Amino acid sequence: MMLKDSRRGSRILRIEGGQPLSGELRIYPAKNAALPILAASLLTPEPITLLEVPRLRDVEVMLELLSHLGTRYQWEGRTLHLHTPEIRNTHAPYELVGQMRASFIVWGALLARVGEGRISLPGGCAFGARPVDQHVKALRALGAEVVEEENTFYARRTRPLAGRVVFDLPTVGGTEQAMLAVALGGEATVVQAAMEPEVEDLGHFLRMLGAEVHGLGSPILHIRGARQLGGGTYRIIPDRIEAGTYLLAAAATRGSITLREVRPDHLDALLDKLQQSGHRVEVGKDWVRFWAVPDPKPFFVEAREYPGFPTDLQPIVTAYLATVPGQSAITDRVYPDRFTHVGELARMGAELYLRDRTLLINGKRLRGAQVKALDIRAGGGLVVAALSAEGVSEIEGVYFLERGYEHLEERLKALGARVGLEETPLALAAD
Ligand SMILES: CC(=O)N[C@H]1[C@@H](OP(=O)(O)OP(=O)(O)OC[C@H]2O[C@@H](n3ccc(=O)[nH]c3=O)[C@H](O)[C@@H]2O)O[C@H](CO)[C@@H](O)[C@@H]1O
Numbered sequence: 001m002m003l004k005d006s007r008r009g010s011r012i013l014r015i016e017g018g019q020p021l022s023g024e025l026r027i028y029p030a031k032n033a034a035l036p037i038l039a040a041s042l043l044t045p046e047p048i049t050l051l052e053v054p055r056l057r058d059v060e061v062m063l064e065l066l067s068h069l070g071t072r073y074q075w076e077g078r079t080l081h082l083h084t085p086e087i088r089n090t091h092a093p094y095e096l097v098g099q100m101r102a103s104f105i106v107w108g109a110l111l112a113r114v115g116e117g118r119i120s121l122p123g124g125c126a127f128g129a130r131p132v133d134q135h136v137k138a139l140r141a142l143g144a145e146v147v148e149e150e151n152t153f154y155a156r157r158t159r160p161l162a163g164r165v166v167f168d169l170p171t172v173g174g175t176e177q178a179m180l181a182v183a184l185g186g187e188a189t190v191v192q193a194a195m196e197p198e199v200e201d202l203g204h205f206l207r208m209l210g211a212e213v214h215g216l217g218s219p220i221l222h223i224r225g226a227r228q229l230g231g232g233t234y235r236i237i238p239d240r241i242e243a244g245t246y247l248l249a250a251a252a253t254r255g256s257i258t259l260r261e262v263r264p265d266h267l268d269a270l271l272d273k274l275q276q277s278g279h280r281v282e283v284g285k286d287w288v289r290f291w292a293v294p295d296p297k298p299f300f301v302e303a304r305e306y307p308g309f310p311t312d313l314q315p316i317v318t319a320y321l322a323t324v325p326g327q328s329a330i331t332d333r334v335y336p337d338r339f340t341h342v343g344e345l346a347r348m349g350a351e352l353y354l355r356d357r358t359l360l361i362n363g364k365r366l367r368g369a370q371v372k373a374l375d376i377r378a379g380g381g382l383v384v385a386a387l388s389a390e391g392v393s394e395i396e397g398v399y400f401l402e403r404g405y406e407h408l409e410e411r412l413k414a415l416g417a418r419v420g421l422e423e424t425p426l427a428l429a430a431d
């Protein structure tokens with residue numbers, strides 16, 4: 001019996017597997033680039049327009065937080081107008097920050113704009129420890145006074161933040177936090193900065209506002225903030241994780257698809273693995289064509305920081321490899337315990353063995369089952385597995401899928417999948 005989850009609703013995604021995906025898809029802009037750019041909009045009193053913003057639950061949550069802090073916003077189709085003439089609140093409470101980790105970087109923006117910020121420890125996908133010590137280290141290195149009390153952090157500054165931040169490890173959110181903290185009037189050199197395309201996109205956005213940003217895409221960044229930032233219109237980069245999910249779904253179903261409005265260079269690590277598996281790939285400036293072979297080969301993947309194989313595609317490539325005969329192996333250097341999807345995939349008949357943080361996979365034809373998405377990309381993995389499986393799967397935890405995949409059901413249908421979103425009857429949903 002399915003358990004009722006009142007906060008997350010009781011909908012299920014029903015997938016009848018076995019249909020090879022085929023067709024064309026325009027990839028949406030990146031959630032993980034949109035979220036820090038939304039946080040950065042707090043830095044300026046001037047209006048900002050973001051073109052083609054993903055209409056995702058995470059974006060709605062971030063907008064709720066921004067309005068609490070003082071932003072007025074308006075949607076016009078997929079275009080988003082934002083304006084923060086002044087900050088009305090300097091406290092980002094748990095009810096908002098607890099829903100999503102990316103919200104934590106509004107802290108740096110508040111500190112830069114009004115000199116202080118109080119923020120609750122963030123929530124987000126739970127796939128092992130996700131500390132914030134590097135965020136605190138960065139703000140302290142820049143001269144902020146930081147006090148932690150009962151899962152809430154308070155920071156203030158008495159002068160513009162400036163200094164050298166040396167991270168212990170490359171952190172996407174930590175790097176973005178440091179960038180926001182100095183973009184308005186401060187200055188920083190960031191050593192061992194994250195090189196992810198989403199960090200680079202934030203850098204381009206800050207440049208548009210008037211900050212100087214050097215070294216984007218490299219491990220050493222230099223940011224010189226402007227005394228006053230302006231506004232402008234910005235287009236966010238395509239979502240490499242959404243693109244990767246559809247490519248792996250096509251691979252798992254032995255289908256063929258064309259992705260448009262993508263950045264193939266952001267997908268290098270995945271495209272290389274797909275080719276290693278035997279599939280055919282062609283790329284152009286902003287498109288990728290993919291044809292699966294019927295008898296792909298297994299491979300080894302190690303998820304790492306960009307430009308390595310992305311950890312956010314790790315659960316999804318696991319689902320694909322679970323369909324490939326032979327032995328594959330996966331490790332995740334970014335989140336070594338990101339394996340919440342393993343038990344659920346096993347329910348679909350996948351043969352997976354976790355040994356010393358390495359996942360060994362004996363690929364085979366999967367079978368449909370009732371499973372539960374426990375985070376966004378674990379959910380993406382279950383969708384990929386269900387699409388390739390024999391029979392019907394019912395995926396619970398649609399809430400998580402909606403955090404990361406816009407119009408998932410319609411898009412899969414357009415590619416020929418047999419999929420439907422269903423309300424669980426109340427009788428079934430009750431525990
Ligand atoms: C909204 C967003 O963009 N989320 C992405 C972002 O998350 P997020 O920014 O939270 O991930 P980080 O890059 O910060 O994490 C990388 C590693 O650094 C560690 N760490 C991080 C911060 C800190 O203060 N201390 C610390 O030890 C983490 O535990 C992890 O092992 O990058 C992750 C890694 O690519 C992705 O999985 C997430 O989808």
Ligand SMILES: C=C(OP(=O)(O)O)C(=O)O
Pocket residue numbers: 032100101102123124125312376377404
């Ligand atoms: C893990 C993700 O998001 P967050 O960092 O907000 O948990 C994700 O987008 O896959």
